[in-house]
Amino acid sequence: MDPIQVELTEFYPKDNARESRTEEYDLVQNSDFPTPILRRGCNFFFAIRFNREFDEIHDAVRVRFGFGPKPNVLKGTRVILPILARQKTFSKNTNIWSSCVERIDGNTVMLKVHIPPNAQVGIWKCSIQTNISGKRDKRYDYNVETDIYVLFNPWCEDDGVYMKSEEEKKEYVLNEVGKIWCGTFKKPTSKHWIFGQFDDIVLPAAVLLMEKSGLAPIDRGSPVLVARAISAVINSVDDDGLLEGKWDGNYDDGISPHAWTGSAAILDQYLRTGGTPVKYGQCWVFSAATVTVCRTLGIPCRSVTNYVSAHDTNCSLTIDKYFDLFGNKIESGPEGDCNDTCWNFHVWNDVWMKRPDLPSGYGGWQIIDATPQEQSGKMFRCGPASVEAVRRGVVGYLYDTPFVFSEVNADIVHFQEDEESDWGFSQLAVNQYHVGRKILTKRTDITDTQGDSDQWNITSLYKNPEGSEAERLAVYNAVKGVPKAQHLYNFPNKGDEDVYFDLIDIDEIPFGGSFEVAVQIESKSNELRNIIVVLSASSVYYNGATANTIKKSREPFSINPGQKTTLRLQVTPEEYLDKLVDHSLIKIYAIANVNETKQTWSEEDDFTLTKPEMIIQVNDVCKVGEECTVNFSFQNPLSIPLTGCSYTVEGPGLERAKTVLYGNVQPNESVNLTETFKAKRPGKRPIVASFTSKQIQGIERSIDLTIEP
Template sequence: MEPLEVEMTEFYPRDNARESRTEEYELVNNPDVATPVFRRGCNVVFAVRFTRDYDEEQDVVRISFGFGEKPHVLQGTRAILPVFPNKKTLNNKNLDRWEMCLNQQYGNTLMLTLRIPANVPVGIWHCSVQTNIKGDRTRRQDHQVVEDIYILFNPWCREDGVFMESEDELKEYIMNETGKIWCGTFKNPKGKKWIFGQFDDVVLPASVFLLEKAGIPVTDRASPVAVSRAISAIINSVDDSGLLEGRWDGQYEDGTSPHAWTGSTAILDLYLATGGQPIKYGQCWVFSAATVTVCRALGIPCRSTTNYVSAHDTNCSLTVDKYFDLFGNKIEEGPDGANDSCWNFHVWNDVWMTRPDLPAGYGGWQVIDATPQEASGGIFRCGPASVEAVRRGEVGYMFDTPFVFAEVNADVCHFQEDEESDWGFSRTSVNQYHVGRRIITKAIDVNDDDGDSDLLDITRSFKNPEGTEAERLAVYNAVKGVPKAQQFYEMPNKEDEDVFFDLVDIESVPFGENFDLVVNIRNESEETRNISAILSAFSVYYTGATAKPIKRAQGVFAVKAGETEVLRVHVKREEYLDKLVDHSLIKIYSIANVKETRQTWSEEDDFTLTKPTLNIDHDSPFIVGMESCVRFSFRNPLEDMPLTECTVTVEGPGLSKPKTISKPDVGPSEVVEFSEFFTPKRLGQRSIVANFNSKEIQGINGCATVAIE
């Protein structure tokens, strides 16, 4: 008798997808060749058909599963499972081990059930079938199954490290293909609709390709801690030719502007098509959105989180130190060469997992950040840092907790040149409440195309309320663990301060309108006070870096006892329009000195110029396989300036792949109207996202949710 020869294997991708909850993956639903996509901790039914009937008395059959180039049983990257004719059910007692049983024999076909352990590495596994005759090992046959078998993390499985109990949260953080990335300012958050597209047919292969490029050892791919840390490194291109190249200077001519992307699939598709060449260009919200896509595709619950007024502490002092010259001009680098900054907003990611490497209580949400800011262990990556550790100021816990703590809790110190100081500067102010003004993400089970009802404020998860004893204790707890920070936490003497200053906040200004900068000054002493003051406005990148000066005013004046003075600067639109950069953000600095008491004061504020919304409308219903027309429109907010070099990017999962279309110039105050056609491929609620860009204005966005019948 000759050993069995394999004629066919069948993993029933669509049927098994129901238990694994992978029905949405386009790879599973490919009408030509369906790809098996399973989750850890799930049972899988599959069949093996031989060229003759299986004889349980004579034949030996083993099913082997391997991961990586050199699979090994002791490393957990290989499993060899014999077919036992009498084993008809799984015992389900030891869920961290592979197990297999014989359901049924139909002549030459064996129906088998496999249980995948909840702790195996994630990625592409391969299967082979070994056959032999009992008592004779010399004639073993090996059949390699050609299909790639994807095994993913399983947040529905309690034994998996990414287990998440709430079905509503799983629906949002694993299954939702669309979401919002919040930009703008803490006073005026602006949600940017994004197509994550984690079920697109290019995304899973691209995600596994990224893990390969990250060089993460195959055994570490079982750990969500290690995998998420690798993702934070490989999404940026600094060290390893990762997915996205960052650029923040507004020069995007040799690539795609970060503002032009409407989703992640176009980025991942292009990355695969170029064999892994970094895609130009990304900024923090693009890095974060791509991270959501990769994490959700691999089965790690993930959300995009925005921190408004986010500190970038370059010298591990847990403070953001800003320096000004005698004339009130900001000095970009301080005396020690440090270049701390406050980003108007910064977008990172939170991923959900247990932390077996930390004490109990520090699992749950963990911060990872793919935007390259500072190296961690010699590589530009960040996290996972426990959100609970950040809230408590426990900066000794891995990974990168001090950096994340500073992002949400650093004190902002202003220093001005002082000829009488032994080191050339004196501190003018310490602001304990400027950083981490608001931390938000998208709310679960809420989708708002037109407003911000889907905004969820999660500030309290990261920090105690500002000004409370718990908040200051967390700061001092962190300072104890960072020796360099201790010198910066002496509180200034306020006893001689008798003049009150208030820089009036500006929430937002419509794009193209004039605005005023205002400082209220009140003399609360019983004598006249002579005050010198400087008030200046700059256009800034959202990272906090100064772009161009817009307007500056200074003066010396006397304020009588008990009286109030108003310092006001009027800024006309023609003074700022040609000086704006990405996001149309404006920063205000104000510095004042009181001659009699040597009281010093400084403050800063920022706001954004709001842009029109790109309206999306349609008349006819959306039906699978039938073409539908969608109309887009908005009005140019500039009364005397055309919009040139115009492009529109549109996409929608289940409706259309991303596409970018050039459009003609738009006249001053002109209403822009154009149409695009979509042919739906899948049923259900789907989102259309569009983005209009021109040389004069970038990032006019619109979104709409449609029902496909």
């Protein structure tokens, strides 16, 4: 008698997807080759057709599931499940793989298999081994060609990523579209993004990235370690990861970060080129791609924007800025080794998970950051750092909590060259330009394609109110754990201050408009005061680095007792247009020195030039399979041409990202773009359009199209 042989297997991908909540994946719905995508903690049906009827007494059949290049039973990456007709229920231990026979129809056996909630996430392979019971002289091995994807399961209470709220799971796991906030804390601007985590190329690309990360197969069941690996492999610095970062404005050999409208095009290019890093990304692109990879793997994830985000390079919990005697900023400090910066905004990610490696109370939202800023464990990665640990200033817990704490809580210290100081500098001020001014993400209950009513201020989750006793206590808790910070927080007392200064905030200026740097000054002294005031305006990259000095003044003057006055520095568009860089951000500084009292003062502010509004019009009733025309238009607000122009349009279920080169746009010219789509699926479908030029990046708009059947 020969061993029984396998003729065919069936995983019923579409049926099993219902329990696993994976019906949205394109791979599952592929009409020719549907792929099984399953979640941990769920059960699935699996049928095996043999060449004859199964005989439990004589036939020994073992279904084997393997993970990684060298599956091993002891490491939990190899599972062997014997088929026993009498086995009608699962094992009582839900933390192990188990199977039972659902039914036997002739030569077909229907199995029901349970995936434990701690199984490794990624591609599992299946094989079936058959022989005659008690005999080892002849054996057949059948390899199932189908890849079986196993994902994290936020619906399973025993999974490390379990999330109780259905509304939050709908947003942080299932929502294919969202927003990322850029701009400044006074004028946040939203960038629409199509995450596209269910696109047919996204999940395979995410698995490739896991391979690139070098995370051992045995560790891919831990959401903590998987999230840390994702934060490393989204950037390309150490491991040929997904995206190469660039911040200098020259993107001629790749794609501008401003031109991307969604993640699928990035992951598609990465997959098609065999894992060659895609050019280029900046923090919001790294964050958006992280959302896509996390959500496709089943980890709840959101993009979070921190306005005035500190980059503390020496773990002092302060951002130190140096100025010479004439008020010029000394880049990299007097010794050339101080590269502390304040990003106008910085976008990272929160991932939701339990933290069994930390004390109780530190689970929930965890910060990871894929933008390559500082090394952690000899790689450019960051997190997961507990949001609650950051809020409390408990910086001793893994991972990278001191760095993240400084991003939202560091104090900015200005130093100015001082010939009378024993080290050549004296402290000007602990600036009122507080770090972590505002922390935003998208609300879970709405998606506003026309406005910004879906903006959600979550600053209180990361820090206590600025200046409050609880906020200062968190800072001092952190300082106690960071030796380098301790001497910097013994700030000297101020001397006599009898002149008051106030730098007037600038909220927003339209492209092509003039602005002024203005300082209000009031003397409370009974005597004449002689003062030197430096006013300056510079274009800056959004990571805080100075690009070009636009205009500067250094003015000595006298102020009488009780006098009030305002000093102004006027800046015209002709003076700034050719000096702008990405994001069109402008930083202004004001520095003052009072001769008689040696009083010093400094303050800084920044603002962005607002882009013209894009208008979207839909000319047709949109139906599945029929052409639908959409028009996009805006007006060049500048008195100079827009050059190096292109635009990108994208919509899930409508069209993958499509980039079109566009000719120069003349001064004050109106731009009109027309695109035609054929919708694949009914329902509400967002479409995003983004226009980019060398002069203005990312003029964009989004609209929801209602697609009729």
